Amino acid sequence: MSQFTFQAHAVTKTFPGVVALDKVNLSLTPGSVHALLGENGAGKSTLIKIMTGVHRHDAGHMEIDGTLFAPQSTREAIAAGVGVVHQERNVIPRFSVAENIFLETLSADPWKPINYPKLYRDAEHWLDLLEIDADPSTKVEDLPVAKIQLVEIAKALALKSRILMLDEPTASLTQHETERLFSIVKRLRDDGVSLVFVSHKLEEVQEICDQVTVLRDGRNACESQPLEGLGRQDIVRLMIGRTEQIPTWSQRDCRDRDVALELRGVATQAGHTDVSLSLHKGEVLGLYGLVGSGRTELAKAIIGADKVTGGEILVEGTPRNITSVADALHQNRIGYVSEDRKSEGLILMHSVLDNAGITVWRRLQNAIGAFTDRSVEKAVSPVVKKLEVRTPSLHQTIGNLSGGNQQKVSVAKWLAANVSILIIDEPTVGVDIKTKAYVHELIRDLADAGTSVLLITSDMPEMVTVADRILVMDEFQIRGEVINDRDYDRVSHEIMQHIHGSSEVAAE
Amino acid sequence: MADIEQNSAPVRNPVTAHPPVRQMTAVQRFFLSNEFGLIVLIVLFTIIFASISPMFLSNFSLYAMGRTAAVNIMIGFSMMVVIVTGGLNLGVGAIGVCGAMFGGWLMQAAGLHWLPACFGALIVGALLGATNGVMIVKSGLHSFIITLATMSVMFGAMIFLTQAESFREISPAFSTLGRMKILAVLSPMLLTAIVIGVLLWLAFKFTTVGREILAAGANARAAELSGIRVGRMITYAHALSGVLAVVAGLMLVSRTGAAIPSMAGQLGQDWLLPAFLGPVLGGNLLTGGRISVLGTFLGAFLVTMLTTGLLLMQVGAFWVQTYLGLLLLIAVLLDLARRSYLARNKLV
Numbered sequence A: 001m002s003q004f005t006f007q008a009h010a011v012t013k014t015f016p017g018v019v020a021l022d023k024v025n026l027s028l029t030p031g032s033v034h035a036l037l038g039e040n041g042a043g044k045s046t047l048i049k050i051m052t053g054v055h056r057h058d059a060g061h062m063e064i065d066g067t068l069f070a071p072q073s074t075r076e077a078i079a080a081g082v083g084v085v086h087q088e089r090n091v092i093p094r095f096s097v098a099e100n101i102f103l104e105t106l107s108a109d110p111w112k113p114i115n116y117p118k119l120y121r122d123a124e125h126w127l128d129l130l131e132i133d134a135d136p137s138t139k140v141e142d143l144p145v146a147k148i149q150l151v152e153i154a155k156a157l158a159l160k161s162r163i164l165m166l167d168e169p170t171a172s173l174t175q176h177e178t179e180r181l182f183s184i185v186k187r188l189r190d191d192g193v194s195l196v197f198v199s200h201k202l203e204e205v206q207e208i209c210d211q212v213t214v215l216r217d218g219r220n221a222c223e224s225q226p227l228e229g230l231g232r233q234d235i236v237r238l239m240i241g242r243t244e245q246i247p248t249w250s251q252r253d254c255r256d257r258d259v260a261l262e263l264r265g266v267a268t269q270a271g272h273t274d275v276s277l278s279l280h281k282g283e284v285l286g287l288y289g290l291v292g293s294g295r296t297e298l299a300k301a302i303i304g305a306d307k308v309t310g311g312e313i314l315v316e317g318t319p320r321n322i323t324s325v326a327d328a329l330h331q332n333r334i335g336y337v338s339e340d341r342k343s344e345g346l347i348l349m350h351s352v353l354d355n356a357g358i359t360v361w362r363r364l365q366n367a368i369g370a371f372t373d374r375s376v377e378k379a380v381s382p383v384v385k386k387l388e389v390r391t392p393s394l395h396q397t398i399g400n401l402s403g404g405n406q407q408k409v410s411v412a413k414w415l416a417a418n419v420s421i422l423i424i425d426e427p428t429v430g431v432d433i434k435t436k437a438y439v440h441e442l443i444r445d446l447a448d449a450g451t452s453v454l455l456i457t458s459d460m461p462e463m464v465t466v467a468d469r470i471l472v473m474d475e476f477q478i479r480g481e482v483i484n485d486r487d488y489d490r491v492s493h494e495i496m497q498h499i500h501g502s503s504e505v506a507a508e
Numbered sequence B: 001m002a003d004i005e006q007n008s009a010p011v012r013n014p015v016t017a018h019p020p021v022r023q024m025t026a027v028q029r030f031f032l033s034n035e036f037g038l039i040v041l042i043v044l045f046t047i048i049f050a051s052i053s054p055m056f057l058s059n060f061s062l063y064a065m066g067r068t069a070a071v072n073i074m075i076g077f078s079m080m081v082v083i084v085t086g087g088l089n090l091g092v093g094a095i096g097v098c099g100a101m102f103g104g105w106l107m108q109a110a111g112l113h114w115l116p117a118c119f120g121a122l123i124v125g126a127l128l129g130a131t132n133g134v135m136i137v138k139s140g141l142h143s144f145i146i147t148l149a150t151m152s153v154m155f156g157a158m159i160f161l162t163q164a165e166s167f168r169e170i171s172p173a174f175s176t177l178g179r180m181k182i183l184a185v186l187s188p189m190l191l192t193a194i195v196i197g198v199l200l201w202l203a204f205k206f207t208t209v210g211r212e213i214l215a216a217g218a219n220a221r222a223a224e225l226s227g228i229r230v231g232r233m234i235t236y237a238h239a240l241s242g243v244l245a246v247v248a249g250l251m252l253v254s255r256t257g258a259a260i261p262s263m264a265g266q267l268g269q270d271w272l273l274p275a276f277l278g279p280v281l282g283g284n285l286l287t288g289g290r291i292s293v294l295g296t297f298l299g300a301f302l303v304t305m306l307t308t309g310l311l312l313m314q315v316g317a318f319w320v321q322t323y324l325g326l327l328l329l330i331a332v333l334l335d336l337a338r339r340s341y342l343a344r345n346k347l348v
């Protein structure tokens, strides 16, 4: 009897043009949380997909409790007690929350009629556990990204697996929801479950994990060793081969410059009643808030994707009526990086180049409306190179890239768009620490060159690193303003005060 | 901490760190493509038909086949440009006939030269197609429903306006085109289809509008949020579909020397099978977002060849339909097999 629940020996997997895994080993012990780390494209998700029967490995073997384990389908993996929250969304948008949570059990016996009242009651249990504020009968497509993520987690928990793999479960969660998740993870661990946790947020890893495996270019950089004794910089070095560079940018203040974008008492169909703000030329204005506070909805209203029902939006001092993203981009030079790369940011079946270049085609076209791929390549490759998008070629289908590399392209296409106002919504979800710093640099470069940036992010360190000034939003209203002097503790404290202050008021 | 130091070697270059992985050249990719499969089938059937009936490769037979293929290719193109938006145009036949009848009217009743008359006909095609497009975009309904409805309306209106009469006094110069032979075997109509094919290929590869139509077809929401006017692109695609349908109609007018309301059957339904066969055999995804002009061209050509060959072998006309249906099934299965072969051998 082995002391390990699960072992992978020299697992190898290649895709056309890519060696995703090269003789990778992994051992999981019961009652532990195992961190699986590595840069974007290192092979983390591929390993998890092999363990859950999504992909078949080319060489090597896997064992569960000492017996050979080679799942041919996801169903086989589930039967063997392996559950997973995939990095990419894996819910059926038109089904209800409850139906999604119990999808596996429902489909096990297709002829049995579904007892909906019971289904909803059972779902309530998981929703309460994760503190998901949603009705079990709501369609998943009507939920914001973060809640969908929580539903995914509930779905995996409901399977009650012995081995549970969480592939970047916290990427689109805020601190509060993450803490909630962690308390559940700890309980599962104490019950003897083996968990695998993938994240690019090292603070989280250090908080929750006890063992670590690092992958680099598809190979083990370290293998199932205790996390104890490893500092943050040790882990970073294993991942990227050098230590982390933390930018120490000085305070920036652009408030005496011209206003690029101004909102005056804006009301929207999404639920804002009276939002006013001004974004100055070359400024990075942060918009912080909890999930569901109305930040993305505000961004969508500004760019004409959602309806504005009142107030005024002024671009460079003139009132504008923006009714479509095309208006925003072509008439007002406003761009928007979506938080949802899969359904809004990227066209997954098209190539990396087509995705990165979609915003520059009209700029590059000649008199008869034609352009060449070569010119597009020239326009986007500085950004694509800077962000180190890992792909066998620019003509690779973007859906085949690793999650973080897809995210890079989703951001890159707007950084290359040459807009004067850029709204960036959660730019570094799933991006590794090295590239994250590059994204920050690029945002900073844009701002220095005069582009005004409205930055929406739930990542507090990112906010404090990049933003010049921070607005705090809660319940579709702006609750306060914080001048960012890069003093993390002070700034984050002040931000949370604005949020909690307002909820106390709301509670009274 | 010793093992950490050991592991923190400088980053390996991802390109050289692993043994080289198989990468395909453009030529290899072509041999594994759907288009190449169609070429193989075309050659195969040519050999089969030619060995059964020596007539098959006679100059006249080749000429007639090219001429019919041209019409089928245009019909296939007409459907293809809508399929890439993720939609359908059931009115290919109806629009084609309406436009062609208008062209006939312009030549006979208005006495116009054939060139402006054809131009007028194409404009009607564009307008009818654009009408479909606008209604689809404004209503948010699937193009299937809208084009099913407008197909009947358009065809009915045409019958009412023409009183179901044909226009037979069309310009002799125009009908000469339909009978002209270049180098004894080549019809100017096939040449036209080739030129239009090349133009379409260029348009969807190199122009902003072409690429934006593909983006809109692949993921409308992402396209919209990237600043593409998705509604407008769908309307353009339908207008283009109308124009291409009318080209097919005019080819028939030129060939028969008359514009006849029943040239595509009741409601234009005779065109429906060729409209789908070309694009589907050609490997265009019905869900949109990807185009293969060459595939559609070859698919339509294959269908024409099979029809001609079977008729030459004196197979009853109704059997031809059955065989075409079978061909569609076989082609789809073959494509499936090809794809799984590629995936198994890691070639895609």
Ligand SMILES: Nc1ncnc2c1ncn2[C@@H]1O[C@H](COP(=O)(O)OP(=O)(O)OP(=O)(O)O)[C@@H](O)[C@H]1O
Binding pocket: A015, A016, A018, A019, A020, A038, A039, A040, A041, A042, A043, A044, A045, A046, A047, A087, A390, A391, A400, A401, A402, A403, A404, A405, A430, A432
């Ligand atoms: N279906 C596929 N087809 C081709 N290549 C693939 C496919 N899936 C993954 N890859 C490639 O395999 C490599 C490893 O990808 P994987 O998704 O495992 O990375 P990851 O470590 O999860 O990265 P991230 O942090 O970005 O999620 C990448 O280079 C990716 O491009």
Ligand SMILES: [Mg+2]
Binding pocket: A044, A045, A046, A087, A167, A402, A403, A404
């Ligand atoms: Mg991943």
